[in-house]
Amino acid sequence: MQKPVGIFDSGVGGTSIWKEIRKKMPYEDTIYLADSKNAPYGAKPSEEILQLSIKNVELLLEKNCKIIVVACNTATTNAIEYLRKTYEVPFIGIEPAIKPAALHTQTKKVGVLATKGTLSSSLFHSTSKMYAEGITVMEQEGKGLVELIEQGKQASDEVRKLLIQYLAPMLEVGIDCLVLGCTHYPYLIPMLTEILPKNVHIIDSGEAVARQTHAVLEKLQLLTKSETLGTSKFFSNSNIEVLKNLVGNQTEVAKLDF
Secondary structure, eight states: OOOOEEEEESSSTTHHHHHHHHHHOTTSOEEEEEOGGGOOOTTSOHHHHHHHHHHHHHHHHHTTOSEEEEOOHHHHHHHHHHHHHHOSSOEEOOOOOHHHHHHHOSSSEEEEEEOHHHHTSHHHHHHHHHHOTTOEEEEEEOTTHHHHHHTTOTTSHHHHHHHHHHHHHHHHHTOOEEEEESTTGGGGHHHHHHHSOTTOEEEOSHHHHHHHHHHHHHHTTOSOOOOSOOOEEEEESSOOHHHHHHHOTTSEEEEOOO
């Protein structure tokens, strides 16, 4: 039996990453953990984020995963260094796509919408410093957005009001790239497209993460040899209905106490 690709997030947001992995590697089996009971991670202290990440990793290792994708920006920035040192399995992390934004911007002004936990992390600051020299990076905490997406309200008026409020200062200074620094936020792209001027390019990390996962599996000779479509299993420790709506009813979604 082939070993699955493990994916975890503070909730349902990392399913945006799962979709890209599935597209890139349709024959791989995947297991997804949604720690929705503890969402969002973004406002929690660093030590708590680390402990939650350890709990998720150990559960995925029990399920025999061959690689683990930390499909959460906050967990990546606060825990991935420790996870890589502690466990033998390879880890793929997620960080805001500052580099492609810096390469793409014409106005030299870039907006980053992320959680507090990501924006205040040392990894985020070192990435910004490395790639965004000579570029104005406008940081904005997306307070309340993850909670609304976790409730399945990504198309609501509440979300629209928050986005208009958060984007206004960025648009005032003339950003032409908006980096989505949370895996929940790609579910806001339809609304962001309506709100933002046509010249603002929306950048998220999903496709790049899928490419990197494939590259690491290939390098370590861990890619499946199967030519049968892989299975996907989803587990949540909270309401599974939102998760079901995002991944489609053809997949296995179960409630698990973890």
